[in-house]
Amino acid sequence: AQSVTQLGSHVSVSEGALVLLRCNYSSSVPPYLFWYVQYPNQGLQLLLKYTSAATLVKGINDFEAEFKKSETSFHLTKPSAHMSDAAEYFCAVSDRTGNQFYFGTGTSLTVIP
Amino acid sequence: ETGVTQSPTHLIKTRGQQVTLRCSSQSGHNTVSWYQQALGQGPQFIFQYYREEENGRGNFPPRFSGLQFPNYSSELNVNALELDDSALYLCASSLDAYPDTQYFGPGTRLTVL
Numbered sequence: 001a002q003s004v005t006q007l008g009s010h011v012s013v014s015e016g017a018l019v020l021l022r023c024n025y026s027s028s029v030p031p032y033l034f035w036y037v038q039y040p041n042q043g044l045q046l047l048l049k050y051t052s053a054a055t056l057v058k059g060i061n062d063f064e065a066e067f068k069k070s071e072t073s074f075h076l077t078k079p080s081a082h083m084s085d086a087a088e089y090f091c092a093v094s095d096r097t098g099n100q101f102y103f104g105t106g107t108s109l110t111v112i113p
Numbered sequence: 114e115t116g117v118t119q120s121p122t123h124l125i126k127t128r129g130q131q132v133t134l135r136c137s138s139q140s141g142h143n144t145v146s147w148y149q150q151a152l153g154q155g156p157q158f159i160f161q162y163y164r165e166e167e168n169g170r171g172n173f174p175p176r177f178s179g180l181q182f183p184n185y186s187s188e189l190n191v192n193a194l195e196l197d198d199s200a201l202y203l204c205a206s207s208l209d210a211y212p213d214t215q216y217f218g219p220g221t222r223l224t225v226l
Contacts, residue, residue, distance in 0.1 A: 043219045102158065103155035
């Protein structure tokens with residue numbers, strides 16, 4: 001069975017500082033991995049996804065994530081936080097069959113001016 | 114704007130009643146998935162439909178059922194509502210099964226009293 005664990009339900013960074021949101025996965029086979037963002041009262045938007053091509057994945061709005069099999073991690077980073085990045089971020093995993101999909105519990109990002 | 118719409122936006126029901134939630138996918142998207150997001154939690158996968166057939170199911174009881182129609186619309190039906198069914202219900206459409214990008218609607222907020 002697949003699962004993801006997001007470390008830190010709340011993260012605060014200063015505007016312009018590095019953003020690091022942590023995600024670890026559990027899977028018996030290499031999974032597909034995703035990061036989504038959810039703004040208040042809105043649905044989820046895909047930031048990036050890993051599907052076994054390059055291990056360093058670049059997404060929208062300068063976000064990127066690196067798949068590390070040895071650490072079973074898929075942490076999300078952004079070099080410089082903007083106020084508009086304040087939102088809820090979800091890591092998700094699916095297996096290769098594609099018919100099961102699991103989200104983490106989310107990390108709320110606050111950006112301090 | 115993802116092109117995925119959901120109706121209604123908000124809904125209040127009482128325990129034991131039945132509810133139908135609707136989703137309109139992007140044109141041409143063969144796959145629709147439904148998720149339940151309780152307050153402060155990540156979305157939980159309910160089920161996925163591909164070309165009008167159920168293609169995967171999460172850990173939800175049979176009183177959660179769905180339909181997908183040829184016109185790219187779909188329904189989530191919940192019978193015998195329980196208080197714990199109160200949540201945001203999200204649908205997401207994709208061209209094909211995972212790992213195709215899912216496009217989420219804004220959700221329907223269901224309150225069960």
